[in-house]
Amino acid sequence: MCNCNKGKFYITTPIYYPSGNPHIGHCYTTVACDSIARYKRMQGYDVMFLTGTDEHGLKIETKAAEKGVTPQEYVDEIVAIFKNLWEYMGISYDRYIRTTDDYHVESVQKIFKELYDRGYIYKGEYTGKYCTPCESFWTESQLVDGKCPDCGRDVIEAKEEAYFFKMSPFADRLEKLLTETDYLRPKTRAVELVNNFIKPGLEDLCVSRTSFTWGIPVTFDEKHVIYVWVDALSNYITALGYLNGKYDDYDKFWPADVHMVAKDIMRFHALIWPAMLMALDLPLPKHLAVHGWITFNGQKMSKSLGNVVDPMILGQRYGADAIRYHIMREMALGADSSFSNEIMINRINSDLANGFGNLVSRTVAMVIKYFGGSLITDREEGEFDSDLISMIEGLREKVDGYVEETQLQNALTEIFTLVARANKYIDETEPWVLAKDETKKTRLATVLYNLLEAIRVSATLLSAFMPATMPKALEQIGCTEEMATYENAGKYGVLPADVTVTKGEVLFPRIDVDKEIEALNEFIKNNA
Secondary structure, eight states: OOSSOOOEEEEEOOOBOOSSOOOHHHHHHHHHHHHHHHHHHHHTOEEEEEEEEOOOSHHHHHHHHHHTSOHHHHHHHHHHHHHHHHHHTTOOOSEEEETTSHHHHHHHHHHHHHHHHTTSEEEEEEEEEEETTTTEEEOGGGOBTTBOTTTOOBOEEEEEEEEEEOOGGGHHHHHHHHHHSSOEESGGGHHHHIIIIITTOOOOEEOEESSOOSSEEOTTOTTOEEOHHHHHHTHHHHTTTTTSSSOOOHHHHOSOSEEEEEGGGHHIIIIIHHHHHHHTTOOOOSOEEEEOOEEETTEEOOTTTTOOOOHHHHHHHHOHHHHHHHHHHHOOTTSOEEEOHHHHHHHIIIIIIIIIIHHHHHHHHHHHHHHTTBOOSOOOOOTTHHHHHHHHHHHHHHHHHHHHTTOHHHHHHHHHHHHHHHHHHHHHHOHHHHTTOGGGHHHHHHHHHHHHHHHHHHHHHHTTTSTTTHHHHHHHTTOOTTTSSTTGGGOSOOSOTTOBOOOOOOSSOOOOHHHHHHHHHHHHHHTO
């Protein structure tokens, strides 16, 4: 941790819809936000990291009826699974919001009434194409081959009395937000939002329903329940105590520094949410980071398509940190990433087993073999040292920049560039040759010390991304908690000259690709 206080930092995941068990797509967003939250805490920020579940709607009501339980019982069961997964994956959220929480219900009813009183919500009638699995209304022009553009399923003609939120008053401000600020990341996505939604004219938004009851009642018209967008999107402020007495840190943490979402809900966070805040005269979030989908055999991974990958199964086989690393390393901000067992296993082998894990085990083994576990304090500089040391000293600043831009793939690439350089340094300096010459003892100690420092800085920065494994790596190289700080990650020469190492467990065991894929496929088949 950093001893300094750099102010507040508020980061959120979307709140997930618990109509089924979480899959690896949920994991990406949550792990990415967790890694940023951990990094910011390490830097000395007062962090609020929010996640949760969006628990109302027709789909939940239908699923609960199919199981013969109440909607509340149904969501309680699924939420327990989400929370269990987050615990297993090392997710360090500060607050978990459920849209069934009493305080959220209270706030949402007040927000709806406030928008109505200000003239932004009015009663009308909705006629349109409705996709039940996605709980989304679509116009004829938005359909793809007559089907839902998100999930590809059939839509039905729907008509009902509803309340609507006026979007058009905010069109100009929304266009400026998207095109003239760095709110949206990557900013390239602004063009499609402006061209597809703002330029043709923003349609008013359906914000209540009468065709189901599992939702928050409109206080002044109780046959209506508040539809998903006002209910779900408001969580980012209700979780801080906005218009409720549960919490009192809205003034401290709002506006959010980063909302992170997948591209399929970008429109709601880039257009609807800012418009709601504008209507309420509230500050806008600083950044909306939009990532792609994890695709499986070329298709979006989703519960409604039935092609999900269970992260618990993967984590139990390879460790939560290996899964965390893989999904972050493969996903470039704004782009899709393809998932396959083979890609994942090869990534674990190349970067974690052969790269970082091998660097730690080789270095520790050589210190034990050549110095009995504790280095001598004399030093002798040589060829290749300056290049490695300059990379050690410059790494933190590069990683800082990428974390700030929510480009975690690039942050990890930078760290593993140092790992690869350190492994190359072993080949260049040939410690096993130096060890044969007693006059080269000082040079040998210098080489091994430099390697230990490269590991210390890498592992300190990686601890935000792989929090379970990195403390083990730091312990093996004799780095105490006091040494493994953010400040020290920007320096060379922090480990004591006579540092003592300890042989430990293999951090990332190498996996036999063919055998493992065969075993994994068999496991999935038997547990389908």
